[in-house]
Amino acid sequence: MLPKIPPPHRDDVLLAVASVLTGLLLWSLGVHSTGYRHFLPDWAALVPLLVLGSLELVRRTLANLTLTVGTLGVIADQFTVGNLATVVIFTDLMYAAVVYGKPAMARRLPVGTGLFTVVVTVAALAWLRTPQALLIGIVAGIVSFAPALTGATLRNHREAAGAARLRAEQTALLAEMDRTQAVAGERARMARELHDMVANHLSAIAIHSTAALSIDSPATSREALGVIRENSVQGLAEMRRLIGLLRDAGAGQEAVAVPSLDGLDALVGQARTNGAASGLDFVLDDARTDGPAPPAPVELAAYRIVQESLTNALKHAAPGTVAVRVAHENDGMLLTVGVDSPYGERSGPRAPGSGAGLIGMRERTELLGGTFTAGPAGPVWRVRAVLPAEEKAVRE
Template sequence: MLPKIPPPHRDDVLLAVASVLAGLLLWSLGVHSNNSRHFLPVWAVLVPLGVLGSLELVRRTMPRLTLAVGTAGLIADQFTVGSIATVVIFTDLMYAAVVYGKPAMARRLPVSTGLITLVATIAALAWLRTPQALLIGVVTGVVSFAPALTGATLRNHREAAEAARLRAEQTALLAEMDRTQAVAAERARMARELHDMVANHLSAIAIHSTAALSIDSSATSREALGVIRENSVQGLAEMRRLIGLLREAGAGREPVAVPSLGGLEALVAQARTNGAASGLDFVLLDEREEGPPLPAPVELAAYRIVQESLTNALKHAAPGTVSVRLARGRGDGRLTVGVDSPHGDRPGPRAPGSGAGLIGMRERTELLDGTFTAGPAGTVWQVRASLPAEERAVRE
């Protein structure tokens, strides 16, 4: 099945009609280009004119065919009285072949027509041996090389403009992808912060409220209500701090201080108060040696890992001692965080867990190019995190 040929462009139709009419007008006026060296009747000049004029209709869709047939028509025109309109039409066909043809043909035509012009000029000088022979080379260049070069220049400009447009679209797409990833990363960071700040207090509230409901004792209820009130106030303060950070992020205000390892003692003391009713005790073992200060992201990650580990201990640990251990290597200075809590059956109320805490701890560690493990080891649930100690190791 032959491929369907699209209809000619409106401009090409107008160009074909105007070219043929101009040629007919010149013929009727007796304006010819080869009056002294024609071999055919005067009317024969209309045949190449009509053929090349009709080729204007398909100059965009079949540039290779139009150039081949147009070249044959131009040669045939040299055996007639000649028409300037036919020569002009051929120059347009040469131009269209470069602009609308395949890239290989568009690259070859300026080079080949340039060589043809050079060869024609040298041959004419060698044959005629007069300065007027240069006119043959000039005419050849005007008819073939000039339109090919013009078409190549226009095509290069179009391709450069298209490449610039594609680069702009690609840049916009990459920018949108970066924005989407930045929003997703910020949402994940906010989710971790919200979980780590509030989960500890809400877990204590859930445990003590369940104990107050299940144990019919005024002393127990009063103690539970005290713990609930303390954790409610602290959780509300943490929520307000997070909301303040979100509201003031774009206002150019001074950032609020983030938690650091210096606040671990208070954190462990609070966990000790919250876990007393469940038979839990909490101890902090800081085995770090003196060294350069840790980057703020590392201290924040370590603090949140300890905070979440204590929250999980309040939810799930069996009665016993929960130990928090900090150590720092002498060689690379990496910070090691370890939390050990009793693992086994636990009497009394337990708060439900979703697993988001372990995911958040792992994400915090991996964002800093650290390592994280969590799982049971006999009767102990172990949490281990190894964090870098140099600013250059911290991802943005």
């Protein structure tokens, strides 16, 4: 089955009509390009004209075919009285073959027509041996090489413009992908910060409010309300800190301190207060060696991992001692964080949990290129994170 040929372009129809009408006008006026030849009757010059004029209709869709037939037509025109319009139409078919034809033909035609022009010029000079023979070469160049070179130049410009447009679209797509990933990463970071900052205080509030409601003792209720108030105030302060981080730095917002490992004593002390009513005790073993402090992202990640582990212990740990240990390993190249919580059978958690805490701790660790493990180890639930304590640590 032959491929379906699309209808001719409107400009090609106008071009074909104008070319044929111009050729008919020249013929009717007796204007011929090779009037000294009388191999055929005068009307025979109209045949190549009509053939090449009709080829203008498919110059875009059948560029290779139109050039082949057009070449035969312009050669046939030389055996008649000739028509200047036929030659002009051929130059347009040569141009269209380069612009709309296959890439291989578009590359070969300028070279081939250039060589053809040189050969015709040299042959004319050798045959006629007069300077006027150069005119034959000039005409050959105007009819063949000039339109091929013009078409090649236009096609190269179009291809360059298309490639530039494609690169711009790809760049825009990559930029959009980077923006989407950046937004997703920032949302994940904000979710971790919000969870780690607020979950500890809300868990303590839930635990002590439950104790105040279940134990009918004024002293117990008063103690629980004190812990609830303290955690509410601290939770509000943490929320204000997060809001300060989200504000535009150019709006005059003062820098907000980022939690560091120096605040572990206070964090463990607060957990000790919150867990006293549940039979939990909290101890800290800070075995870090003297030396430069880890990068801020590493310190923040370590702090948040301890904070979330203490929150989980308040919710799920059996009565006993929760041990927190922070130390340097591998000559200070690594920072290890470990939290061991009593692990045993309980009727249920003291406060509801979603499991997002373990996910957040793992994400924090992996973003910095560290390793994270959490799970039961005999009588304890062990959380362990190993973080790179060097300047090249990945920043959040």
